Amino acid sequence: MNRKRASFIAAGTAALLATGAIAVVASAANAAGSVTASFTTNSWETGQTATYTITNGTSNAITSWTVEFDLPAGTALGAYWDALMTQSGTHVVAKNREYNGAVAAGGTTSFGFNTTGAGAPTNCTVNGAPCAGGTQPPPPTTAPPTTTPPTTTPPTTNPPPPPPGGGGNQIVGYFAEWGVYGRNYHVKNIHTSGSAAKLTHLLYAFGNTTGGRCAIGDSYADYDKAYSAADSVDGVADTWDAGALRGSFNQLRKLKKMYPHLKVIWSFGGWTWSGGFTQAAANPAAFAESCYSLVEDPRWADVFDGIDVDWEYPNACGLQCDTSGPNAFTNVVSALRSRFGPSALVTAAITADGSNGGKIDATDYAGAAPHLNWLMPMTYDYFGAFNAQGPTAPHSPLTSYPGIPQQGFNSDAAIQKLKSKGIPANKLLLGIGFYGRGWTGVTQEAPGGTATGAAPGTYEAGIEDYKVLKNTCPANRTIAGTAYAKCGSNWWSYDTPATIGGKMTYAKSQGLGGAFFWELSGDTPDGELIGAMRNGLG
Incomplete structure (x- = not known):
């Protein structure tokens, strides 16, 4: 029968967060000799889709990881992937899944999640140490804009015209x-x-x-x-x-x-x-x-x-x-x-x-x-x-x-x-x-x-x-x-x-x-x- 199916052949490289995405870096990614974690987000006024990338900067492989951080008050964890995540109050704990706990020396892995509220996490640790690999970093200076929404989402004050037939929730x-x-x-x-x-x-x-x-x-x-x-x-x-x-x-x-x-x-x-x-x-x-x-x-x-x-x-x-x-x-x-x-x-x-x-x-x-x-x-x-x-x-x-x-x-x-x-x-x-x-x-x-x-x-x-x-x-x-x-x-x-x-x-x-x-x-x-x-x- 006539079945919808995509048959992909060409090779290439993914555009993971391409033009128009808003990236907020919340902690330094590469402190030599440390396991570090960096945070990026595509944010809008009422929420965000976020990613933590864990980098093993040591000379030895690690077999597991735990990332902990605090979300701003009123921000709730939504859907998540590539980690087991829990939230207690404002504190979030993310642990590796069985398939991505091992990270080779110099290697990386990542996990993602959605939140209501677009604030960047603070007090981040990875395996108990600061995510930056050194002293705890100060709060990020590039917080999501509060007056003008990012260009990747429709502005709430002057939205772009929807396509004919409606838009947004089709x-x-x-x-x-x-x-x-x-x-x-x-x-x-x-x-x-x-x-x-x-x-x-x-x-x-x-x-x-x-x-x-x-x-x-x-x-x-x-x-x-x-x-x-x-x-x-x-x-x-x-x-x-x-x-x-x-x-x-x-x-x-x-x-x-x-x-x-x-x-x-x-x-x-x-x-x-x-x-x-x-x-x-x-x-x-x-x-x-x-x-x-x-x-x-x-x-x-x-x-x-x-x-x-x-x-x-x-x-x-x-x-x-x-x-x-x-x-x-x-x-x-x-x-x-x-x-x-x-x-x-x-x-x-x-x-x-x-x-x-x-x-x-x-x-x-x-x-x-x-x-x-x-x-x-x-x-x-x-x-x-x-x-x-x-x-x-x-x-x-x-x-x-x-x-x-x-x-x-x-x-x-x-x-x-x-x-x-x-x-x-x-x-x-x-x-x-x-x-x-x-x-x-x-x-x-x-x-x-x-x-x-x-x-x-x-x-x-x-x-x-x-x-x-x-x-x-x-x-x-x-x-x-x-x-x-x-x-x-x-x-x-x-x-x-x-x-x-x-x-x-x-x-x-x-x-x-x-x-x-x-x-x-x-x-x-x-x-x-x-x-x-x-x-x-x-």
Whole structure:
């Protein structure tokens, strides 16, 4: 089936805190002959995402570390990663995890956390000694600004205009047309799970791209399948009257009537059906005309509020390779915007390869951004059992971490690279996967282990829904802002409500337009994950 998947190939170096980030250094990092810890933060008026980097400046390896510090009064610890952290009053203690306690002579490791309140820590010690390696340093002189918020977040007094269709707390989710078969997930489930009330936009995936045109993906699922009263959104059965609309399109029509705030966008392409974009790029105007005629077909014109382009990947390789050049993507979305007009939603799911010379660099996404309501970097599927022997690694890391198999393959690297190219932060949405990726034949609990192949999955080896994994292999470890677990010889990584909360805090700290996810049927029947997204974005 047509599965969202990013296939990353290019190598490079991550941009960990790139242009626009505010770095506050709270203690000196390298006092010769000492174990030291330095503090950096991306801060905003009401919170921060912070990192401590521990440097072993001694001539001997260390096997464990403990960092302690005091937060300003009223500042509370939130989500954290790559450490075990506790807070008592204003005092915080962070201890290494099992995988990052050993630091070689001259080596470094790090951990991160979020806080409410943006003050820098004081009284920092590492293994009982001052973090600076000498006498306790004075309070930092470069505290987060109190009158003018950092440029990485929207100012509260004069915020930048949101992208058309809203900004800041958008929650955009994919509905897979093939889910009505084996998965038995239907439009009605979006209502009964409580997800419809939390969504701002629904992406219907996928329409096909073939012969340089937009085409129907599955006519039976889309507009022919008849729903009984029991399975229908509004309890009314479909009819076989001449000209009557059935299938998911009619169910979406009913869902929109029930939830007038909800916008529905038809997504074209995906991993399997992106090959047609190459021919579309040869004549963007003809492609746009075909898409407009299909999306605005009188039988379902009221169902859709726009079009989404999921081209995997322009001027790069996915299932197929495209060599249309760096301007092809801009030409296609510009033509779509011209044909659909300024009031329609025109959006795009894009690569999240933040490596130097990688897929983001292969295409002029900044040139396309003015024509789009938002861009959705697919910040998941970085690692998985498509590399059957491993190394094991979380498929959706928020940040880099020591030992990550490929630099630039993390959410923050992608976001920072896209922002550095001039794409407005509020036109970027952070991606969340409602599923895990896993290996089997794994003996090592910590990331970086070898494997013998893909772990068994309900529908596809190496992939499993969150609603299944939360029971069969509950996550009991975190790294780089996401979760993982080893159950028997199987090793899985996936996001949980807790790690999603941390990612939503990150999205807000970066001034992003919100978040999106793939896809609805992976969530629990009561919508645990989308609930965490809504609670996190507010």
